[in-house]
Amino acid sequence: MSAQLSQNLLLTVPLAPLAGAIVAGFFGKTVGRRGSHVVTILGVLIAFIISAMTLYSVAVDGARFNATVYEWMNLGSLKMEVGFLIDGLTAMMMCVVTFVSLMVHIYTIGYMEEDDGYQRFFSYISLFTFSMLMLVMSNNMLQLFFGWEAVGLVSYLLIGFWYKKPTAIFANMKAFLVNRVGDFGFILGIGLLVAFGGSLNYAETFAKADLLSQMIFPGTDWSLMTVACICLFIGAMGKSAQFPLHVWLPDSMEGPTPISALIHAATMVTAGIFMVARMSPLFELSDTALNFVMVIGAITALFMGFLGIIQNDIKRVVAYSTLSQLGYMTVALGASAYSVAVFHLMTHAFFKALLFLGAGSVIIGMHHDQDIRNMGGLRKYMPITWITSLLGSLALIGTPLFSGFYSKDSIIEAVHASHLPGAQFAYLAVVIGVFVTAFYSFRMYFLVFHGKENFHHKPFPPEDDEPHGHDDHHAHTPHESPAVVWVPLVLLAIPSVVIGFMTIQPMLFGDFFKDAITINLHAHPAGVVTAYLFYMVAPSIPATLAKVLRPLVIVLENKYFMDWFNENVLARLARVIGTGLWKGGDQGLIDGLIINGSARTVGGIAGLVRRFQTGYLYWYALVMILGVTGLMTWQLWPYIKPQFMSLLGA
Numbered sequence: 001m002s003a004q005l006s007q008n009l010l011l012t013v014p015l016a017p018l019a020g021a022i023v024a025g026f027f028g029k030t031v032g033r034r035g036s037h038v039v040t041i042l043g044v045l046i047a048f049i050i051s052a053m054t055l056y057s058v059a060v061d062g063a064r065f066n067a068t069v070y071e072w073m074n075l076g077s078l079k080m081e082v083g084f085l086i087d088g089l090t091a092m093m094m095c096v097v098t099f100v101s102l103m104v105h106i107y108t109i110g111y112m113e114e115d116d117g118y119q120r121f122f123s124y125i126s127l128f129t130f131s132m133l134m135l136v137m138s139n140n141m142l143q144l145f146f147g148w149e150a151v152g153l154v155s156y157l158l159i160g161f162w163y164k165k166p167t168a169i170f171a172n173m174k175a176f177l178v179n180r181v182g183d184f185g186f187i188l189g190i191g192l193l194v195a196f197g198g199s200l201n202y203a204e205t206f207a208k209a210d211l212l213s214q215m216i217f218p219g220t221d222w223s224l225m226t227v228a229c230i231c232l233f234i235g236a237m238g239k240s241a242q243f244p245l246h247v248w249l250p251d252s253m254e255g256p257t258p259i260s261a262l263i264h265a266a267t268m269v270t271a272g273i274f275m276v277a278r279m280s281p282l283f284e285l286s287d288t289a290l291n292f293v294m295v296i297g298a299i300t301a302l303f304m305g306f307l308g309i310i311q312n313d314i315k316r317v318v319a320y321s322t323l324s325q326l327g328y329m330t331v332a333l334g335a336s337a338y339s340v341a342v343f344h345l346m347t348h349a350f351f352k353a354l355l356f357l358g359a360g361s362v363i364i365g366m367h368h369d370q371d372i373r374n375m376g377g378l379r380k381y382m383p384i385t386w387i388t389s390l391l392g393s394l395a396l397i398g399t400p401l402f403s404g405f406y407s408k409d410s411i412i413e414a415v416h417a418s419h420l421p422g423a424q425f426a427y428l429a430v431v432i433g434v435f436v437t438a439f440y441s442f443r444m445y446f447l448v449f450h451g452k453e454n455f456h457h458k459p460f461p462p463e464d465d466e467p468h469g470h471d472d473h474h475a476h477t478p479h480e481s482p483a484v485v486w487v488p489l490v491l492l493a494i495p496s497v498v499i500g501f502m503t504i505q506p507m508l509f510g511d512f513f514k515d516a517i518t519i520n521l522h523a524h525p526a527g528v529v530t531a532y533l534f535y536m537v538a539p540s541i542p543a544t545l546a547k548v549l550r551p552l553v554i555v556l557e558n559k560y561f562m563d564w565f566n567e568n569v570l571a572r573l574a575r576v577i578g579t580g581l582w583k584g585g586d587q588g589l590i591d592g593l594i595i596n597g598s599a600r601t602v603g604g605i606a607g608l609v610r611r612f613q614t615g616y617l618y619w620y621a622l623v624m625i626l627g628v629t630g631l632m633t634w635q636l637w638p639y640i641k642p643q644f645m646s647l648l649g650a
Contacts, residue, residue, distance in 0.1 A: 010137070017040070036123070048099055051094035052095055054086060054095075068081045078199070083139040084137045084139055087516040092342070101128075111257060124154055132271070141194070152239070155259075159252045175248035182239060185234025185237075186235020189231030196215060212282075229283050240269050262353075277516075283336075302429040314375075325344070325396075331429070336414075344404075362385060365385065372444055376452045383480065384489065389489075391497055393445050398437075403495065406504045407500060
């Protein structure tokens, strides 16, 4: 008999961060800066402790929970409710989200200490944690969609946190619009499942999966399951930044660094991976959908990695790394290795949060200069940031015995064993991607922490670009970040090294995910050596290659011209269509014909009829006589028609 979990304790997990967000958001001025970070950190700490207890109960005692917490409304047989589903997948996600969020909250005390929006930022990140927890703990598609949209909304607020900065406003609007494209597909997928399955509940929908797989999408010969799963995955393409809906994520680096770690390492961008894994009973019934997932993931893993090679902004290098690693997870999903995808999701969350926060520590030490070409030799100035960033980079490239090694090699093995049509391309992409990842990761590492010190006599960023308002009169000399910044780095570095080795057995070869997802059962040093040769030994090599391969560099610098295409083709096309619909549909048809046209028609008829309203009695009598005569003629016409026709000689 499985142990039981307390519903009240489970409710506390999302509600504690929500309470902190409300206090910091609405009463921030009252409780002050210290009160805001204390209450939000306390809320997330409570959520993490309960999540850890839940994970222990699930893993050791076999505890499970699947029940309705609150019933909102019933529409016939369709139930709309709030409910929790706690199994191995959920418990793992709860711990990852709350632990990384806790580290980000602590780190934020140091990073945002001089920002005027201090309380507001803590409110946002705590609200973001609540939204993500509601998403991963849901047992139905309504709550899933609520959490899905809530993390999208809060990410919009966080990316544009510095709302007086034009690039931040452009970035958050871009993220919002691109995600709306994906979410349109997502809600269509949910709608299809509800329309033909009759339920929003996961368990009830999965129970009808075989029946749904036999249905045909109306008006076509397409499988209903294939259409529904592809629609769901389009949602994941937006949220998890898969090609071609990836364009929002690099620009979202305009937000403060702590939220880059929270949104783009452990939470929002992994929501799509989690969703597909949760829906594995449906995806397993459509090889077409799985092949589509695999190919999109392979394109993202390889080609987004190429873009990381030419980036000079330290946060953007890590951002493109995130895109590539999300591609790896997606490839694993397409290979039906859902447990492997989620395993990489977990290991990636720790070392990617570490790299983002490490980049933020470097930015603090460099007085908010983010260009890696202005750095170099920081190892002796920032020893803790250096060693933790090195550990994160080693984990990212899949160095043996580090966490990324176990998960990335498992993905490559899973793709190699797949028999889907796109498996050969995907295998080639993920293998080449291993070299590319190692190259751009250690290009950044060497340029930042080793080599020539390029920061002497470098100007500070312009005052308008400096949200923190630092004084630019002190010397431009790097320095180690305060303890409130480097302690989270150390705490994240530990799982970045050991979590893969500790958990690979139960997660991939044990029964940890037995009732959550379907489980189907490796390339490293060469890229590091090449990066060291290029940027430490012979820096003239990359400069020469850049000249020889200038056309390719232009393509990469312009990010495959995806932004240009979106802004100059899709946006203009949308503007033309929108203008046509506005002038032709709104002004011409609705306003001109239906509204104004009907008004003119009624006015014309009224004007004509008014001419018959003379006010003279004899006129009304004449009209009545003519009317009666006409009515009688119409009624008697069948009888008098023969005589009338004979008179006419017909």
